[in-house]
Amino acid sequence: MPKKVLAKLIKKEEIIKGIFKFSVEAKEIVNSSKPGNFIEIRVSNQKDPFLRRPISIYNLDKENGILEFIFQVKGSGTNILSEKEIGDKIDIIGPLGNGTFKIDKYNKIAIIGGGIGIFPLYELAKQAKKQGKIIDGYLGFRNKDFVMLEKEFKEVTDNLIITTDDGSYQNKGFAIDYLKEKMEKEKYECIYACGPIPMLRVVQKYALENNINCQISLEEKMGCGLGVCLGCAVKTAKSPKDKPEYFHVCKGGPVFNAKDVEF
């Protein structure tokens, strides 16, 4: 059940230019959160910016009741958020989303993330690793300036492959191409993906064509984050062409089985 809390900011770090990692005290949220859940933040009490910002959970420190999230400054809301100082209280609702990453069934898995889509994969990898699963990571970035969290992801994966579109850091090209190459040998039982839509489409197509289990975390513009406004619609794969039917990212997702959604 989601809760609204005023969470104290205890650590703040700009991990690369314009991308901030916040650690907040939010025991009530942390206790009931699962990998893939997200939170909604009201960045100020003013009327503008109006809506809450949906942000994925990066790390859950259950022992200390600390929640970590990472966000990119994109507009006025995230800019205000980035200016919060240590000790400030942040208005957070969470955990949100009923569709979370499911890992129980599998023993050998791969995570694939692109750019700022890598964040929700961290907690998933951390929990999978803790459960003794074999987990490989494939993270793609635009170029060397955008590469982040390499050390952190290395700690929670067995093998980590970093790619950059232009080859300015480590492997040149797209992460999915490296995953495909390894698939034959590694035979991952499930692929977990989050990132830009074009990347997710390629991952989804590959998984469906090759009959590989695949779970995808999606993003859509949200009004409420609670499943009330029905704003964040995503088409169901089963819908008839002339009569589309929809799930909602905040309620059915944000994580969906790749077979179930069309985006």
Place this chain on the structure above:
Amino acid sequence: MNTKINFAGIEMKNPVTVASGTFGYGREYSDFFDLGLLGAVITKGTSLKPKSGNKPPRVCETASGMLNSIGLQNPGVEYFANNDLPYLRKFDTKIIVNACGSSIDEYVELCKILNTLDIDGVELNLSCPNVKEGCMAFGNTYEGVKEVTSKVRKILDKPLIVKLTPNVTDIASIAKGVEDAGADAVSLINTLLGMKIDIYKKRPVLANNTGGLSGPAIKPVAVRMVYQVSKAVNIPIMGLGGIISGEDAIEFMLAGATAISIGAGNFIDPYTSIKTIDGIKEYMKKCNIENISDIIGKVEMN
């Protein structure tokens, strides 16, 4: 201190309700507070058959507000009656169903069913700007409003409220159509038709191109229209449009609203409706008001 009001024959413990489309059928918000604290819950717009709604993106933020083009996605009246109504009934609050249709026949058929359900009132939605047929198409002329409302009135014994669109030149004449058709109340305003353009894609942000504007940005328009309508008709008014606090609610009541609704305000804080009730009580205390109904329409014009 007495916050009770009688709205169109519905006895409410306070004037604060939650607007259709911003509260679902109540379940999600009952995670946060007891729905029995509210004067009434107005349900998501409900139609005769299920509706799947518009293509995404359906929402976007604007200055002090938001645009939406949901397209009345809902599970249909039968599902509501079997699944949501029994749940909502567990709470000590009034239930008003927002009813939408794409033809007069559909409105009538739907309201015949609603008439048999254990609900406290019907809010006829003649004002959704996001669907091609029905709704606002009826709601923007005196004759259109009067025709649909009269036909529904004939078959509906429960309190009948008609929700009006602000996307008209003369809101007072439209409200007159509601009164002349024998409805018990009007609610206003629904959203204002708007558009936002992504300047890099050179396309509207919403897939439906246009959407309804709500939030604090529209409050002054809503207050003005509530005032105008209160001068034109004798039936009570449910006022809404950008209310997020007790002060906002009082403004609407002074302008002539008997009850008010929290709409988009529910999205920014699940407790907005509860805070609004508290804010109304604070105002009553500060201004020595014993009965909240005493302030309805008490604005003095300059």
